[in-house]
Amino acid sequence: DQQVKQNSPSLSVQEGRISILNCDYTNSMFDYFLWYKKYPAEGPTFLISISSIKDKNEDGRFTVFLNKSAKHLSLHIVPSQPGDSAVYFCAASFESNYQLIWGAGTKLIIKP
Amino acid sequence: DTAVSQTPKYLVTQMGNDKSIKCEQNLGHDTMYWYKQDSKKFLKIMFSYNNKELIINETVPNRFSPKSPDKAHLNLHINSLELGDSAVYFCASSQEVSGSNQPQHFGDGTRLSIL
Numbered sequence: 001d002q003q004v005k006q007n008s009p010s011l012s013v014q015e016g017r018i019s020i021l022n023c024d025y026t027n028s029m030f031d032y033f034l035w036y037k038k039y040p041a042e043g044p045t046f047l048i049s050i051s052s053i054k055d056k057n058e059d060g061r062f063t064v065f066l067n068k069s070a071k072h073l074s075l076h077i078v079p080s081q082p083g084d085s086a087v088y089f090c091a092a093s094f095e096s097n098y099q100l101i102w103g104a105g106t107k108l109i110i111k112p
Numbered sequence: 113d114t115a116v117s118q119t120p121k122y123l124v125t126q127m128g129n130d131k132s133i134k135c136e137q138n139l140g141h142d143t144m145y146w147y148k149q150d151s152k153k154f155l156k157i158m159f160s161y162n163n164k165e166l167i168i169n170e171t172v173p174n175r176f177s178p179k180s181p182d183k184a185h186l187n188l189h190i191n192s193l194e195l196g197d198s199a200v201y202f203c204a205s206s207q208e209v210s211g212s213n214q215p216q217h218f219g220d221g222t223r224l225s226i227l
Contacts, residue, residue, distance in 0.1 A: 034215060043218030043221055045218070049215065097168070
């Protein structure tokens with residue numbers, strides 16, 4: 001049973017435009033949502049997170065939006081840069097144990 | 113300075129062998145994890161240790177045994193390797209802070225291939 005879903009395996013965006021990565025979840029009890037970025041042959045690196053009590057968190061070019069009623073979150077990257085080309089993982093956790101439950105990832109390709 | 117380091121980076125071995133993967137973190141974190149990334153690219157938690165004590169033990173075969181000699185190290189020993197064990201194994205660490213979710217820091221992975 002997949003509790004965190006990233007339905008787009010890949011996404012291609014022009015450099016300078018906005019990249020929007022989507023994530024859906026099924027468990028309304030999640031307390032935190034996190035986005036990680038992964039380059040080939042490296043481990044995931046933390047990008048940005050949001051608590052379930054908020055609906056938006058912004059950090060530089062990265063903004064995460066949370067829609068609890070739709071059980072949906074999205075990561076916006078603007079403007080997109082070539083170095084943003086990577087696989088982006090959405091993950092969710094509970095405050096009680098901080099165990100991360102991961103989506104399958106979306107490969108973002110930024111075209112020059 | 114590498115925060116979370118795993119060795120070896122690549123491991124190619126025969127079915128039936130026993131092998132170990134080592135992990136060390138220099139971040140002073142209390143909690144360490146082992147993940148398996150399967151062929152579908154899902155990251156699945158295998159084990160988690162907090163201050164050398166096992167706190168998460170997902171359904172994995174008994175052939176997998178984690179060992180934490182101190183809170184900076186979490187090694188993974190695998191007995192009687194099988195073809196299905198071929199995957200990328202990631203080690204991670206984090207600092208638990210009550211009331212906030214601290215991000216996990218990952219090593220670069222160990223690519224295990226069973227012949």
